[in-house]
Amino acid sequence: MNKIFWEKTKIKEKINFTDKIIGFWIITENIGKNSKAGQFIHIKIDESNSLILRRPFSIADVKNNEIFFIFRIVGKGTSLLSRLNKTDEIDILGPLGKPIEIPEEKDILILGGGLGIAPLYLLSKTLLENKKNLFALFGAKNSKELILKENLEKLNFKELIFYTEDGSYGKKGKVTDGISPITKEKKFKVIYSAGPKEMLKKIKLIFNKKIKIYGFLEERMGCGVGLCSSCAVPKNDKTYLHLCENGPCLLLNEILL
Amino acid sequence: MNLNQKIKGINFKNPVLLASGTYGFGLKFKEVINLTGGIITKTITFKPMIGNPPPRIYEFEGGIINSIGLENPGVKYFKNKILPNLKNLNTNLIVSIGGNSVKEIIDLIKTLEDEIISAYEINLSCPNVKEGGINLGQNPLIVEKILKEAKKITKKPIIAKIPSVFCNPIEIAKITENNGADFITITNTIPGLVINIEREKPFLGGISGGISGPFLKYYSLYLVAKIRKIIKIPVIGCGGIRDYKDVLEYLFCGAMLVEIGTLNLVNPFIVAKIIKDLKEWGKERRIKNIKKIIGKIEIEI
Incomplete structure (x- = not known):
């Protein structure tokens, strides 16, 4: 298993692509350095516990210890997240998920x-x-x-x-x-x-x-670290993969979409 | 504060256990597991179970509802492929077991019996499977039979995780004690339902689910305070713990151990902080031993 870190990170830059699409560059200690293509971070948006679970976001870019992620405001969680600004803290777990394997094909x-x-x-x-x-x-x-x-x-x-x-x-x-x-x-x-x-x-x-x-793929996620089996994705043989561990980038040929 | 307790022959380095279904089978975050009093594995059944269709989890203010459906690889896989990787755990390995019938549960214990397991927790209360699960635990006659049969074939301590709704939990608790349970866990998730009004159908793929999280603490704590007056076996408090203060509430009410569940899904590292905070709290108050605070508050309910 890849090493997972829990960090209080800081927002370095906020980019408003539109009113509803926002990107954050955040400064991490270890997560950035260990992040690879295909992985995600899991964000605890609300410390007050009105939103219990974390929210997963794909890593869009990495520069040394900095991570960039982009989201669309779709619900309460992303709406709260969008209100954060430069220098605000974000509680994240990461890097999570399986890095992509480099294919042999050119x-x-x-x-x-x-x-x-x-x-x-x-x-x-x-x-x-x-x-x-x-x-x-x-x-x-x-x-x-x-x-x-x-x-x-x-x-x-x-x-x-x-x-x-x-x-x-x-x-x-x-x-x-x-x-x-x-x-x-x-x-x-x-x-x-x-x-x-x-x-x-x-x-x-x-x-x-x-x-x-x-x-x-996207699926409702619990822990994000392979402990709870919440993020089930059905395979063609009717068994399930877990998006947080086996994905989030999966071979769609094996999946029932 | 010394958090160590020896209960029913098991040494618990502290009272904090990882609840079944929230920390996998103990293969990940071993460094965190080793800090706790023990891990209770995800429930194992005799045959593999694929689990329920998604969505499997729903969140509301105060908790979550899950409908995993006891997804697990079955006892043979667990014994041959998972257990060998748990031999180096430096804490108690408690295996949660479940099934659709008395026979299945007994066969399961027989299969596992030789292994390096500290205790079994019998899941008498999973609300997320169509047969067995909570239905077994709600029936006093079946509870009696499971415990009687299980005690005949194992010397390992048995923890009964009882249901707390659609039955009289006090009656079930007494039955488990009378039939040889060594510990009792109060409580599991309670059944719940969510409707997707757009699609005009249940939200969860498994239709209903089990509600857990902060809201559950208040009911569970009430039951712990009530039941521990009635039975003599050690009580494990489970439900809605968010921090060391919640752990203390359970201990004050008479729970000797606690299980942390939903919180692990929010942060797999947080249990380490809870144990540290608990120690600090005791140190500040110059409480030498955890035993001094267990059941300290007399509650007449």
């Missing part, structure tokens, strides 16, 4: 929708460091919600295409619209994806079963 397709772009940013950087050829499609509702686009443009993708549903940045449409054109030119054996469940379902339907499709 050419990899990356498909990210909405907030799913966040974990794929660190993942892309990691795969590029491992000399992989990345072909990427990223999409969101509109230009503002297309997070990290400037950062992604600086990475050395073989191909990088953006989609927005309103056409305000890149091509008009969804990431899944771009799959057919890109796979006509090139055949992929490995895909990494993250985004809404509907998008992952569609991706799974489009590709041949022999192609390895990895996807970042």
Whole structure:
């Protein structure tokens, strides 16, 4: 098991992508240094115990001991979290989850929708460091919600295409619209994806079963460290995986979505 | 304050135990486990159980509701693959056992009997399985039979984790004592239901779940105070502990040991702080031995 740390971290920078999408750079002691692509942090948002459980967030980027994560305000927890500012403290457990394994294949397709772009940013950087050829499609509702686009443009993708549903940045449409054109030119054996469940379902339907499709999943989580078995994800054989331990990036071919 | 107690032949370095289902099988965070009085494993059943469909957990202000459904790899796997990795634990290993029938529970103990286990905790009260679980514990005749049969085949101490609703917990407690239980744990989660109004169906995949967390402390504490007056065997208090002050409340009411559950899901390291704070508290008040505070408050209820 990878070493897990419990730390009171400090917010270094707050980035408001939109009114509802916020990113935090936080300063950690050991968590940042030990974090790898595919992992997450588990945040105790409310010390008063009105929200008992922690909330998991994918790691979008790491710089030495600093971690970047992005979230959308969807409920009470994320709403409280969004009110924090620079120098405020955040109680986190991490790094959690299984780091991605570097695939043997050279050419990899990356498909990210909405907030799913966040974990794929660190993942892309990691795969590029491992000399992989990345072909990427990223999409969101509109230009503002297309997070990290400037950062992604600086990475050395073989191909990088953006989609927005309103056409305000890149091509008009969804990431899944771009799959057919890109796979006509090139055949992929490995895909990494993250985004809404509907998008992952569609991706799974489009590709041949022999192609390895990895996807970042979400599930209600308890401990986040493999003790409670709350975050069950059904496999094709009707048994369960635990997202916090086996994921959050799982081989979708094995999963019932 | 000396937190050490020897109870029924078992040495507990402090009164804080890790509750079943909240700390896995003892394979992770061993350095934390070793600081506690013992770990109670996730409940093992004779055959493997895959558990309930998701969602398995729901949160509300004051607690959580879980519906894991006793997911576990079964006793053979536990004995062959997990137990060998627990031999180096430097504290008590208490194995939680459950089943759908008296026979299953007895077969389970027979399978495990030779191993390095300090005690068994019989889960008479899991609300998250369709058969067995809480239904076994609610039936006084079955409780009697399980304990009688179990005592015949094991010399290890038996802890009975009793249900506290849909039965008379006082009656069940007495029955467990009369039939040889060495300890009694009060209490397990209590059954609960959540409805997803958008989808017009139960929220939890397993339909109902077990409610635990801070809210449960008040009911559990009441039961501990009441039951420990009626029975002589040691009581283990369980429910809603958040800090050392909650531990003290249980000890004052007569619990000799406590179990920490839901809190482990929030922070797997926090139990170490609770034990440290407990020691500090005793030191500040110059209390030499934990025995001085157990049952210190006389409560007539």
